[in-house]
Amino acid sequence: MQFIKGHGTANDFVILPDPAGALPLTPALVAALCDRRRGIGADGVLRVVRAANHPDAVRHAERAEWFMDYWNADGTYAEMCGNGVRVFARYLDSMGVTGDADGLAVATRAGVVRAVVGPDAIAVDMGRPRIYDTSTATVGGLTVPGVAVDCGNPHLVCALPGALDLGGLDLTRSPGFDPAVFPAGVNVEFVAPAEPVNGADLHVAMRVYERGSAETLSCGSGACAVATVALRDAGRDAGVVAVDVLGGRLTITLDGDSCWLAGPAVLVAHGEVDPGTL
Numbered sequence: 596m597q598f599i600k601g602h603g604t605a606n607d608f609v610i611l612p613d614p615a616g617a618l619p620l621t622p623a624l625v626a627a628l629c630d631r632r633r634g635i636g637a638d639g640v641l642r643v644v645r646a647a648n649h650p651d652a653v654r655h656a657e658r659a660e661w662f663m664d665y666w667n668a669d670g671t672y673a674e675m676c677g678n679g680v681r682v683f684a685r686y687l688d689s690m691g692v693t694g695d696a697d698g699l700a701v702a703t704r705a706g707v708v709r710a711v712v713g714p715d716a717i718a719v720d721m722g723r724p725r726i727y728d729t730s731t732a733t734v735g736g737l738t739v740p741g742v743a744v745d746c747g748n749p750h751l752v753c754a755l756p757g758a759l760d761l762g763g764l765d766l767t768r769s770p771g772f773d774p775a776v777f778p779a780g781v782n783v784e785f786v787a788p789a790e791p792v793n794g795a796d797l798h799v800a801m802r803v804y805e806r807g808s809a810e811t812l813s814c815g816s817g818a819c820a821v822a823t824v825a826l827r828d829a830g831r832d833a834g835v836v837a838v839d840v841l842g843g844r845l846t847i848t849l850d851g852d853s854c855w856l857a858g859p860a861v862l863v864a865h866g867e868v869d870p871g872t873l
């Protein structure tokens with residue numbers, strides 16, 4: 596089985612080219628590939644399938660040739676992965692698939708998104724995230740209020756109380772959350788304000804515990820959720836938010852129905868893996 600390894604701000608993925616949708620991908624195989632000691636190691640798998648060849652994407656085949664079949668490291672799959680789309684676009688671009696004047700259309704389980712590929716950064720319009728509820732997360736015995744945000748996948752954005760240090764949070768285990776609000780689980784972001792930076796209206800830092808992948812060094816859809824809540828709390832509905840994640844910086848631009856997620860995306864390795872050895 597051929598693979599490529601890539602990452603976006605250290606949110607890392609095993610990319611599996613499978614235009615025909617013929618690979619016998621199972622939750623167990625995905626988890627084995629993502630295992631950081633016995634496998635290749637990654638936060639998730641991006642299977643590259645022609646939209647026409649996958650039942651979850653065939654309805655998008657007229658608008659997008661390629662489907663990002665995204666799986667979390669534990670073998671579950673998710674509707675959306677913002678950094679995944681950026682790395683997926685980097686891979687397609689490296690194969691000569693460049694899209695048109697509007698960018699590169701990518702089908703996901705949450706619909707079709709468009710990526711604009713640059714030499715360093717790749718930006719993807721994720722569509723406007725939707726704030727829909729409030730809830731709480733518990734971490735280290737502390738209950739923190741948060742805001743539920745739909746980015747195609749579910750997020751709970753929690754502003755850290757002033758006295759607490761983002762770096763001191765114990766995210767070795769899943770934060771507690773309310774399953775009545777998030778019946779399919781949730782990605783939990785903890786946010787703290789950061790010093791102003793040039794080129795951004797707001798600057799925040801976040802850590803994330805991802806559904807299906809534990810703590811990761813970056814989450815693109817999570818950064819979009821965080822930026823949406825930060826702008827709302829600042830009384831704005833448009834603007835640029837710099838979001839520092841443990842793996843670098845993402846820049847989120849909200850305007851009208853668009854939410855552009857921008858940052859670096861790189862391919863670092865390619866090779867072959869025998870699933871029988873995993």
Ligand SMILES: N[C@@H](CCC[C@H](N)C(=O)O)C(=O)O
Nearest residue numbers: 673676677678748814815816
């Ligand atoms: N890291 C991703 C999000 C991946 C999916 C998430 N774990 C879920 O289950 O919803 C991103 O960059 O958006």
